[in-house]
Amino acid sequence: MEEYRGLFVVESRENNDTIARALLTLEGGEDREIVDEIFRAAHTIKGASASMGFMRLERLCHSMEDVFDLIRNGHLRANASLTNLLLACTDQIEAVLDAVEAGRGDEEGTIEELVSALEVWVDETPSEAAVEMPASEDVPTLEDDALISAEGSRYQVLVTLAPASSMKEVRAMIALSNLADIGRIIATHPCRDEIENGKFDRTFEVVIESEAGADALRTAASGTDIQEVVVGPWTGAPETGKADSAVPKVEHHEKSREVKNIRVDIHLLDQMMNLVEDLVINRGRLKQIAQKHQIKELDEALNMVGRSVSDLQNLMMHIRMIPLNHIFNRFPRVVRDVSQHDNKEVEFIIEGGETELDRSVMDGLNEPLLHLIRNAVDHGIELPAERKAAGKSEKGMLRLSAQRDRDNVLIRIEDDGAGIDYDKVRSKAVLRGLSTEEDVKALSEDDLIDILFNPGFSTADAITDISGRGVGLDVVRSAIESLKGSINVSSTQGKGTCFELVLPPTMAIVEVMMVRINGKRCAIPINNVVEVAMIKRDAIHRVGNNQVILLRDEVMPLFTLDDMFGDFNRGDVLVVLQNGHKKCGIVSDVVEGQQEVVVKPLSSLIGICPGVSGVTIPGDGEVVPVLDVNTMF
Amino acid sequence: MGRILVVDDTLFMRTLLKNILFSGGHMIVGEAENGDDAIAKYQELNPDLVTMDIVMPKKNGIDALKGIRTIDPNAKVIMCTAVGQEQMVKLAVKSGARGYIVKPFQAPKVLEEVKNVLGT
Numbered sequence: 001m002e003e004y005r006g007l008f009v010v011e012s013r014e015n016n017d018t019i020a021r022a023l024l025t026l027e028g029g030e031d032r033e034i035v036d037e038i039f040r041a042a043h044t045i046k047g048a049s050a051s052m053g054f055m056r057l058e059r060l061c062h063s064m065e066d067v068f069d070l071i072r073n074g075h076l077r078a079n080a081s082l083t084n085l086l087l088a089c090t091d092q093i094e095a096v097l098d099a100v101e102a103g104r105g106d107e108e109g110t111i112e113e114l115v116s117a118l119e120v121w122v123d124e125t126p127s128e129a130a131v132e133m134p135a136s137e138d139v140p141t142l143e144d145d146a147l148i149s150a151e152g153s154r155y156q157v158l159v160t161l162a163p164a165s166s167m168k169e170v171r172a173m174i175a176l177s178n179l180a181d182i183g184r185i186i187a188t189h190p191c192r193d194e195i196e197n198g199k200f201d202r203t204f205e206v207v208i209e210s211e212a213g214a215d216a217l218r219t220a221a222s223g224t225d226i227q228e229v230v231v232g233p234w235t236g237a238p239e240t241g242k243a244d245s246a247v248p249k250v251e252h253h254e255k256s257r258e259v260k261n262i263r264v265d266i267h268l269l270d271q272m273m274n275l276v277e278d279l280v281i282n283r284g285r286l287k288q289i290a291q292k293h294q295i296k297e298l299d300e301a302l303n304m305v306g307r308s309v310s311d312l313q314n315l316m317m318h319i320r321m322i323p324l325n326h327i328f329n330r331f332p333r334v335v336r337d338v339s340q341h342d343n344k345e346v347e348f349i350i351e352g353g354e355t356e357l358d359r360s361v362m363d364g365l366n367e368p369l370l371h372l373i374r375n376a377v378d379h380g381i382e383l384p385a386e387r388k389a390a391g392k393s394e395k396g397m398l399r400l401s402a403q404r405d406r407d408n409v410l411i412r413i414e415d416d417g418a419g420i421d422y423d424k425v426r427s428k429a430v431l432r433g434l435s436t437e438e439d440v441k442a443l444s445e446d447d448l449i450d451i452l453f454n455p456g457f458s459t460a461d462a463i464t465d466i467s468g469r470g471v472g473l474d475v476v477r478s479a480i481e482s483l484k485g486s487i488n489v490s491s492t493q494g495k496g497t498c499f500e501l502v503l504p505p506t507m508a509i510v511e512v513m514m515v516r517i518n519g520k521r522c523a524i525p526i527n528n529v530v531e532v533a534m535i536k537r538d539a540i541h542r543v544g545n546n547q548v549i550l551l552r553d554e555v556m557p558l559f560t561l562d563d564m565f566g567d568f569n570r571g572d573v574l575v576v577l578q579n580g581h582k583k584c585g586i587v588s589d590v591v592e593g594q595q596e597v598v599v600k601p602l603s604s605l606i607g608i609c610p611g612v613s614g615v616t617i618p619g620d621g622e623v624v625p626v627l628d629v630n631t632m633f
Numbered sequence: 634m635g636r637i638l639v640v641d642d643t644l645f646m647r648t649l650l651k652n653i654l655f656s657g658g659h660m661i662v663g664e665a666e667n668g669d670d671a672i673a674k675y676q677e678l679n680p681d682l683v684t685m686d687i688v689m690p691k692k693n694g695i696d697a698l699k700g701i702r703t704i705d706p707n708a709k710v711i712m713c714t715a716v717g718q719e720q721m722v723k724l725a726v727k728s729g730a731r732g733y734i735v736k737p738f739q740a741p742k743v744l745e746e747v748k749n750v751l752g753t
Contacts (some may be wrong), residue, residue: 166735167719173726223749
């Protein structure tokens with residue numbers, strides 16, 4: 001059965017997610033279809049668990065099914081406390097599935113407690129409810145396997161060994177022992193001693209009682225040197241004659257489901273991606289060689305290769321993309337739990353969950369989003385009474401939305417809560433010594449929002465167990481920046497707050513602008529480049545120690561990047577960069593062009609290098625630093 | 634593809650077996666020369682599968698098998714045996730061995746057995 005483990009985990013997880021999601025919908029109001037969906041999902045997990053031999057999991061699902069049945073028949077209502085219990089059950093199922101995925105069994109966890117808690121609900125409901133079964137058309141169709149397994153039926157297993165088997169009796173013993181692992185062997189023919197001493201032709205017969213199903217028995221008995229295994233229902237007296245012909249061959253309904261999805265280890269994908277990246281680099285090198293030596297045929301052939309490599313690259317990127325729903329779907333539960341904890345009412349809206357992101361970006365996004373969502377409910381949205389007093393509806397609104405914005409993915413978390421209390425931020429900033437009494441008055445709202453991102457800064461008066469533990473927005477920001485994204489905040493006091501995350505859909509391949517600064521090459525992510533202009537010397541001014549440049553009535557800091565590229569940066573090309581709402585200019589000699597490159601992270605030997613997010617190797621083989629624009633502001 | 638611990642007291646047999654397993658795409662995570670060593674390595678490496686010679690100095694393959702099965706009741710152990718060792722192999726199977734391969738090793742047979750045992 002081991003080979004089905006992965007499939008079992010994947011499918012059961014999907015079903016479990018269905019249950020959890022549907023439970024939340026159900027809490028909002030009765031819906032026959034939803035209940036049916038939950039019932040089906042629980043039933044499927046139950047059947048699969050039994051087939052896999054996870055009997056504790058099966059028992060839990062069975063009890064859940066009992067409760068869902070009562071809900072379906074209208075004898076029980078899914079109120080908050082029942083929903084809590086059922087959600088706890090789905091958590092437990094998830095934990096068990098994690099264990100199963102890791103190769104363990106279903107021994108862990110508090111299944112028994114949950115089962116008895118569920119039984120209380122069933123027992124306290126009028127008894128006729130449990131007896132009264134819905135009309136047959138309402139019963140989910142049992143799959144063949146499940147039907148058999150539910151009865152723990154007896155099977156007749158005929159095992160035939162290959163003619164050339166060495167030590168056939170040992171093969172037979174292994175088959176018997178594998179069968180005994182998933183069922184109770186009632187009888188064998190010839191008897192066990194004779195089998196163990198090789199006193200049988202090539203076929204022996206086993207009568208076994210098992211809940212694992214025919215397929216599982218067939219798999220268990222199969223193995224090296226086993227030519228054929230025939231599993232049929234036990235029909236009575238053991239066959240004494242030639243078993244082969246006597247056994248009715250059971251029509252086995254092979255469910256021919258076309259395999260449309262396969263599971264691939266993410267590390268394998270990463271390796272493939274690395275190879276594609278190398279291919280991209282080497283294609284560029286070959287291309288330059290062909291041009292240098294003016295070999296026309298090679299150039300043509302390389303164009304063809306180039307096309308395939310680009311397709312391959314695109315395909316790889318596509319394969320790595322997964323819809324944001326993958327993580328968004330977990331958040332309704334978070335919002336529910338936090339709002340229940342805080343006695344708040346929140347309407348949670350998710351939009352654009354189908355937007356796709358690279359897996360590596362997605363992995364790093366879960367924690368920051370979780371934090372922002374908890375924050376929004378915990379700190380943002382007010383208590384119903386406060387909202388009413390402020391003339392708002394008692395129910396707060398929290399919207400999580402995602403959309404593609406040119407080359408980026410935009411994720412917004414908006415609430416209609418109290419907004420950022422700027423005066424409170426001011427007083428806290430003074431309290432924490434981040435600013436002085438006088439200075440703080442001059443700070444703009446943007447500056448104050450910046451203060452919010454200081455390590456450990458929180459305006460919450462009380463530390464709740466939901467948020468406010470000092471693991472603050474600074475962690476969120478650094479997490480987003482490590483994904484090469486940025487975070488912006490806008491807030492209106494009394495109206496609400498909006499966090500906007502701008503993320504690249506992928507981290508590996510980036511479109512960059514190649515520039516030369518002081519004769520040295522440098523790559524700048526194109527997403528950050530706003531425009532390129534000629535520098536007019538008289539537009540450069542000095543403000544304090546810093547240089548600024550005036551460009552069409554807009555003043556922005558000007559960087560010569562002397563410490564990175566050496567002194568005497570006298571270039572006259574201005575590259576305007578943007579990060580969030582802020583802009584700055586850098587001085588460069590010349591813009592060489594725009595191209596897609598593979599950004600390789602710096603090795604740990606080099607360590608963190610401020611200003612550089614990685615290196616890239618364009619076609620000519622030169623190593624070029626990629627500017628980390630986030631650190632410039 | 635599995636992570637395999639190869640137990641045999643001769644370097645030759647280990648090398649032979651390693652090459653066969655390697656050709657089948659498996660990974661050899663460790664080797665042991667005797668039963669005691671095998672149990673220690675099993676605990677340390679937690680391989681997917683063990684190929685276990687029967688006759689070895691210090692602790693023989695059957696005792697090592699029993700030792701490993703006490704650490705991990707689900708351990709997958711394949712016995713390496715030769716014609717004439719039927720009784721020993723039967724004993725091993727009763728002690729929880731999942732399969733056996735017969736010397737002289739034939740690569741396809743070995744790989745088939747490994748695949749079958751890893752698959753169950």
